[in-house]
Amino acid sequence: MGQLQSCCPGLLTGLTFPISWLKYRMKKIAVLCSGRGSNLEALIKNKEAGILQAEIAVVLSDNPDAPALAIARGHDVKALHQDPGPKKTWLTPEIEAQWVQILKDHSVDLVCLAGFMRIIKKPLLDAFTGRILNIHPSLLPAFPGLEVQKKALEYGVKFSGCTVHFVDDSVDGGPIITQAVVPILDSDTPDTLAARILNEEHRIYTEAINLVLSGKYRIEGHRVIRT
Ligand code: GRF
Numbered sequence: 001m002g003q004l005q006s007c008c009p010g011l012l013t014g015l016t017f018p019i020s021w022l023k024y025r026m027k028k029i030a031v032l033c034s035g036r037g038s039n040l041e042a043l044i045k046n047k048e049a050g051i052l053q054a055e056i057a058v059v060l061s062d063n064p065d066a067p068a069l070a071i072a073r074g075h076d077v078k079a080l081h082q083d084p085g086p087k088k089t090w091l092t093p094e095i096e097a098q099w100v101q102i103l104k105d106h107s108v109d110l111v112c113l114a115g116f117m118r119i120i121k122k123p124l125l126d127a128f129t130g131r132i133l134n135i136h137p138s139l140l141p142a143f144p145g146l147e148v149q150k151k152a153l154e155y156g157v158k159f160s161g162c163t164v165h166f167v168d169d170s171v172d173g174g175p176i177i178t179q180a181v182v183p184i185l186d187s188d189t190p191d192t193l194a195a196r197i198l199n200e201e202h203r204i205y206t207e208a209i210n211l212v213l214s215g216k217y218r219i220e221g222h223r224v225i226r227t
Contacts, residue, residue, distance in 0.1 A: 027213045028057040032116040037068025039114035039135055042125040042202035043209070044075045052206045054213055057106040060099065062091075062118060078106075091119055096123040103128070110213060113167065114205070120167055130219075132167035133212065135205050137197045139163060139179055144172035149190040149197065157183055162192060162201045164208035166224070175224045177208040177217075 031040050040059060046052040059072040062084035062152035070077035082102065100123050103111060111124070113134040120132060138148040140163040144154075152160045161181040166174035180200035184193060211217060216227050 027054045027109045028107055029054045029110045029112050029209060029213075030057055030103050030106065031059045031068075031072075031112045031114050033059060033061050033066055033068035033114050034063045034117040035066050035068065035115050037066065037071045037115070037206055038198060039201055040068045041071045043112070043114070043206060044072065044077055046206040048075070051108060051210075053210045057108055058102065058150050060102065062116070066117070084118065088177070089120050090121055091118060091124075093121065093123055096121055100124055100127045110209065112205070112209060119171065122169075123168070125169060130166060131212075133164055133177065133208060134167050134172070134174070134207075135201050135208075136163045136165065137194065137201065139181065140172055140176060147190070149193045152184065153188060153190060153193065156163075160184055160197060162197050162204060164204055175219055177211065177224050178204050180204050 031043060033040050043052055044056060047054065047056055056072075056077050059068060059077055059079040060082050060124045061069050061079070062082065064081040066081075069079045069081060075133055080102070082099055083095065085092045091099060104127070109131065111121070111128050111132045113132065116134075124132065136144070136148070137160075138144070138152060139161045140216075143151045144158065144185065145158075149160070159181050161179055163179045165172070168174040170190065179194070180203065182193070182197050182200055210225070217224050
């Protein structure tokens with residue numbers, strides 16, 4: 001007892017620890033993926049390096065063969081394939097409610113979409129209002145949707161990049177948290193451009209998650225302003 005008291009007096013007095021220590025809990029995120037999982041891998045590595053200020057509580061995938069699941073498990077991160085139901089591009093309300101329950105069971109604070117190929121609907125939006133992020137490989141609002149590197153090249157823009165934004169009921173239209181710019185080269189193909197954009201994605205997603213979890217921002221209209 002004496003030894004315990006001398007090393008941890010707060011255990012016995014209850015008064016020695018600052019109150020903030022008692023309230024502190026590492027925030028928990030879930031990452032939803034459908035495929036390759038390079039953004040997930042970057043988040044895991046940034047967590048391991050102490051750069052991502054969050055615990056990755058669970059990875060969920062609608063695709064049982066998603067490499068993202070294997071990446072997570074290879075790093076001892078819990079990863080589940082979850083039934084997506086009968087629809088190709090969204091989850092029915094009943095199914096989405098099951099996904100919400102899993103997120104709640106894991107005490108998730110923030111849901112991060114990383115290559116999740118389904119439109120998010122009401123059960124999830126209502127349960128995690130203002131707490132769902134997405135990463136998109138263009139400078140939104142330019143080129144929402146799919147095959148965006150090809151669209152950027154065909155349009156002839158000289159700069160593209162990536163965007164992390166809050167998810168709302170629009171497609172790739174929620175308030176923008178952060179962006180990174182990538183110059184387009186005359187020699188670029190969709191693949192070479194995608195690879196350079198991906199490097200930036202792997203950097204800014206962690207930054208955006210840290211910002212949102214810190215709470216040091218406010219939203220004015222459609223603007224996310226750091227505080
Ligand atoms: C990324 O380009 C992301 O911006 C987009 O889908 C792609 C997913 O890649 N939403 P990965 O699965 O993270 O490698």
